[in-house]
Amino acid sequence: MNIIDxxxxxxxxxxxxxxxxxxxxxxxxxxxxxxxxKAKDIDFKAVLKQTRDDALNTTxxxxxxxxxxENETGEKFRVPFNASFDGNTVxxxxxxxxxxxxxxxxxxxxNILENRVSGIRRAxxxx
Numbered sequence: 023m024n025i026i027d028x029x030x031x032x033x034x035x036x037x038x039x040x041x042x043x044x045x046x047x048x049x050x051x052x053x054x055x056x057x058x059x060k061a062k063d064i065d066f067k068a069v070l071k072q073t074r075d076d077a078l079n080t081t082x083x084x085x086x087x088x089x090x091x092e093n094e095t096g097e098k099f100r101v102p103f104n105a106s107f108d109g110n111t112v113x114x115x116x117x118x119x120x121x122x123x124x125x126x127x128x129x130x131x132x133n134i135l136e137n138r139v140s141g142i143r144r145a146x147x148x149x
Contacts, residue, residue, distance in 0.1 A: 069096035
């Protein structure tokens with residue numbers, strides 16, 4: 023399994039993280055009219071950096087007693103530009119823009135993984 027992880031690099035982890043972020047943004051959009059709903063987002067760079075640092079420092083989480091962050095998923099509440107009267111912090115224009123950006127990044131990561139897998143297939147077939 024380590025050979026496959028090395029071949030795909032960080033992109034496999036990034037794809038999963040981008041998928042989680044898209045789900046979170048979709049949940050924000052779905053709850054745009056829910057009173058007192060607080061919009062969340064994932065700090066993609068921080069979570070991916072933490073994942074890479076953990077992989078570089080240890081081969082098992084049990085080797086060192088590392089301090090764990092309070093929120094391992096990286097979810098953070100978003101601070102709205104304009105506060106609403108009902109306490110909802112979802113701003114549709116911001117959420118839609120973020121969702122479009124993350125969808126494009128997800129597709130780019132998927133294309134990179136597809137190219138790597140097809141390269142591995144060609145190498146195994148001897149093309």
